[in-house]
Amino acid sequence: MPVSPASPADVATGLRATGYLPGESTALVSYLAARLGKPILVEGPAGVGKTELAKALATYLERPLVRLQCYEGLDEAKALYEWNYRKQLLRIQAEQTDAGWDKVQDDIFGEEFLLARPLLQAIAAEEPVVLLIDEIDKTDQEFEAMLLELLSDFQVSIPELGTVASTTHPVVLLTSNNSRELTEALKRRCLYLWLDYPALEHELEIVRLHTPALPDLVAAKLVELVALIRALDVKKPPSIAESIDWARTLLLLGAQDIDHELFRQTISVIVKHRTDLDIVLERVGAKLVVGQPAG
């Protein structure tokens, strides 16, 4: 039976139990969304855990996750529904000899010939789901317009079939990297959540949660270094997932401290651009030497 949270604190504990450490506003907005049945628009830089939030919410609310990855040129045939024309053709050919036109026509626009794509799936699902519409900013404005009906009324109109309304209320998350301004109409229908890189302590907690065996000193230093790198003007700042990867790497290597040498060897886990590498080694790596008389 799907969970229904009673307070923001409930949501925070629940998400924590799934391995996702929410900030205060994240927990609050998730709670509001679950209670009010409004979609959440999550924006923020790449790698702050926008998609993870949806997955964690699905686990916590004990609902299946339906995911729609957006990309340029995505249209309703791939997002909403499509008529299975091959099957329709076969049906027509199988009936060719007998059966009147009317009967066939009625038949081939039945639910049997409908291919449900993620959005229709989420609406028509028997049990409530979490619907994740990922990177909505990658699609074009027409697609956004198509979403409006779905987001406000939780229904889909299919001309040949009628309106499919949801029986259960899905929790909807839309994520965006803010690479283009979304339309006001879409924003109007959503609660807004801005996720940024977490504060030092928060990220430390996240790293600890995922690599409990990592020595405290290393974890603290790692988090500080990552924050330093993010403050630099790099092409791709390290994401939270990458700091966790780095923590795992260090754990695997049995590191007791991060010195200049180790930093240089493992930095490729979090910095993935040649030019960035140079900048980071020059600016951040140099600081480590000062801290380490031996290195």
Add this chain to the structure above:
Amino acid sequence: MGPAPGRPDPRRAALYGSQAAGTGPPGMTARILEFGEELRGEGVAVGTSELLDAFAVLGLVSWTEKSRFREALAATLAKSPEARRTFELVFDRFFFRAAELAAVNEGIREHGASGPDGSDGQADDPAGAGDQDGEGELDSELIRQMVAEALRDGDEARMRDLARLAIAAFGRAGDGSGVVGVDVQRIRRALGLKAEPHSDLPPDDPRAEGLPREAIRTFEAMLRRELEREQIERTRALPAARPLNELDRALPSGPLQDLAAVHRVVVQLKRRLKTQGQESRGRKRRSAVDVRRTMRASLETGGVPVQLKYKPNRPRRPEIYVLCDVSTSVTSASVFFLSVLHALHDSFRRMRSFVFIERISEVTDVFATERDFRKVSAAIARDAGVADISGYTDYGRVWNEFAALVEDDLHPRATVIVLGDARTNGRDPKAAVFGQIAANAGRTFWLNPEPRLYWNYGDSVIASYEQYCEAHECWTTDQLEEFVKALTQPIR
């Protein structure tokens, strides 16, 4: 929902408490409506549906928990990072006024009677200003120490108490300037709060290591608030609310602007402009059929071309000549603009940039070798120095030189962009030469980093150039973004 607030003057209508107690619905409803109105006044798009959401949310979140109340309102009312920043400022201002207005109405004063603090979580500090009251001799060195420690530890509650203590110690004594911002800076200096390390202090002093910038900023905000509170108490009236200033959104105008912030804007602009125009590039809108792809697709349907494939629309790749005034009044805006254009250099077929003051010099190569905004800035300052003799812009001479330089290159597909304030310092504008250049080029734009209000005042002669080109005002990043968008718009 209550009646819409009176409309004769939207700014006044937006003020806290503008809905008289008797007319609107009581309590929170009126306040939220006013708050929404105030946000609109600052340019945040708050619609009725947003307000309805805010009310729905308030049913679930108690208004007594300040941070949750704020987050919940923000989630429904502020729907972009910029709007969120405005929201924070307006929220503070609005509810600060709320507490103060209540105090003025009730005639509560801080000295003697208990303050109106409960409403915004401000605790009276019995050890702080309450019993010292600026009369007793305060140990200023001790206060410095305490403030520095609180800042280092990021202890907000203590910082708030100490802010009042610090005002009592350093802020009064009759030398208050009456301008809150000036007083804040004076107190900060008196406290010796700096982000840079102090080597001459003993190592156990919290200031020796330098204090966190963030904490200093927070502390300044607290000082500001306390000073405003005192001012309100003295005058027994609320100061006129003023709209937030445009500064955050304005283009850099001074050489000391935060370069990192500028660079962030460039990066953001670049990303946005890269993705814009795709909607008209994709798979639709009046374009020629791509026969090869159509035939290939038709194989799926037994050779019958069921699905037509179209050739994609190519974005316009203009050839650009940029002329930027780099005299002191507009130099930052110019360098900034050049950086943006060069960051986007692959959107243009060809691009040549020139800077000028009295004479003109080409800086295309500077941008070809340097990506870093800071270095470009320095290089241009150096190069432009060569062309600078008197330091006064001479537009007439610049047109002549430019015409000589690019005479053969200009053609109807070229775009000429001039960025400058068109202030000739009384010299001959030679608009006819400019007109000749504009006639040779396909399109000519003039970007003026001054607000339109100042155009044609003093020695500004923009009108005489405007007859030959499209003139845009361009003093915020939004205006700049709009302009670059128009420039790279695909051909329809």
